[in-house]
Amino acid sequence: MPVASDVEEPTTDAEAAGEGLPINEVFYSLQGEGTLAGVPSVFVRTSGCNLRCWFCDSYHTSWEPTGAWRDVDSIIEEVQSHEQANHVVLTGGEPLIHEESVELLERLDAEGYHTTVETNGTIYRDAPIDLASISPKLASSTPTPDRDPKGEGEWEEKHEQNRIDMDALSQMVDDYETQLKFVVTDESDLPEITDLVGRVRAATATTVADDDVLLMPEGMTREQLDGTRSEVAQLAMEYGYRYTPRLHVDLWNDAPGT
Ligand SMILES: C[S@@+](CC[C@H](N)C(=O)[O-])C[C@H]1O[C@@H](n2cnc3c(N)ncnc32)[C@H](O)[C@@H]1O
Ligand SMILES: Nc1nc2[nH]cc(C(=O)O)c2c(=O)[nH]1
Numbered sequence: 001m002p003v004a005s006d007v008e009e010p011t012t013d014a015e016a017a018g019e020g021l022p023i024n025e026v027f028y029s030l031q032g033e034g035t036l037a038g039v040p041s042v043f044v045r046t047s048g049c050n051l052r053c054w055f056c057d058s059y060h061t062s063w064e065p066t067g068a069w070r071d072v073d074s075i076i077e078e079v080q081s082h083e084q085a086n087h088v089v090l091t092g093g094e095p096l097i098h099e100e101s102v103e104l105l106e107r108l109d110a111e112g113y114h115t116t117v118e119t120n121g122t123i124y125r126d127a128p129i130d131l132a133s134i135s136p137k138l139a140s141s142t143p144t145p146d147r148d149p150k151g152e153g154e155w156e157e158k159h160e161q162n163r164i165d166m167d168a169l170s171q172m173v174d175d176y177e178t179q180l181k182f183v184v185t186d187e188s189d190l191p192e193i194t195d196l197v198g199r200v201r202a203a204t205a206t207t208v209a210d211d212d213v214l215l216m217p218e219g220m221t222r223e224q225l226d227g228t229r230s231e232v233a234q235l236a237m238e239y240g241y242r243y244t245p246r247l248h249v250d251l252w253n254d255a256p257g258t
């Protein structure tokens, strides 16, 4: 069923009562991105996002949000059915637009899971997050009319206004173990990354090391990554930042549930 990405009329009693979460998918895979790449993990993907990156590889949580409203008990039950996993990755869409994500993280923490939250860094929540995997969105993510996957640039202004919230971003960096994972389209993204990392360092009491800054090639298929990964690897070496692969794309391309 469709899921509201902005504030709209609730469609179920649970939703109206503010209970549960709109879930697009739950699946077991290897963490494909970042410092925990390769770790067996259960992924919980919420639906709905406050941004609209033109390249979003989870189109059905952002541009066309779909999913089923589920209560936290049933999500925990499905997570626990993957008995080998000690790690849970909460992603989306943007999982932190949902207040109920805090309850889910508290329950996962109480069950002893390591929690990673994949977030665009624009919304702060106080929750048991073991790794805040923040992917701040650069100017090159903005859906201008020429690269809008759905319309004719209707989201350009809103995306541009909301893609960076320095207060939310710096509070997250101060409160959680963090990686800053930038999607890189080409070398023209690097001055903005360097500037943003400098602003985060100035705004926080935390040391943000160069190897907490990750460059991830843009591409949702192997073929697309073939056009970006070498250049992004070179840029990581040049700037002293960390490169992260997209292991799941290398292994399984864009297959669903991976
Ligand atoms: C779908 S997002 C969901 C979490 C959150 N909304 C965010 O953007 O961080 C999950 C991760 O995929 C990255 N991503 C999305 N589309 C991508 C693409 N085409 N190429 C590379 N990374 C992409 C995001 O930057 C983020 O790190
Ligand atoms: N295997 C795998 N690893 C991932 N790491 C972050 C993902 C995401 O979509 O947030 C993701 C994903 O979709 N699949």
Ligand code: SF4
Pocket (backbone or CB within 6 Å): 049, 050, 051, 052, 053, 056, 057, 058, 061, 062, 092, 093, 094, 120, 137
């Ligand atoms: S912020 Fe994340 S989920 Fe939202 S559109 Fe961008 S990549 Fe997709």
Ligand SMILES: [Mg+2]
Pocket (backbone or CB within 6 Å): 057, 058
């Ligand atoms: Mg993904």
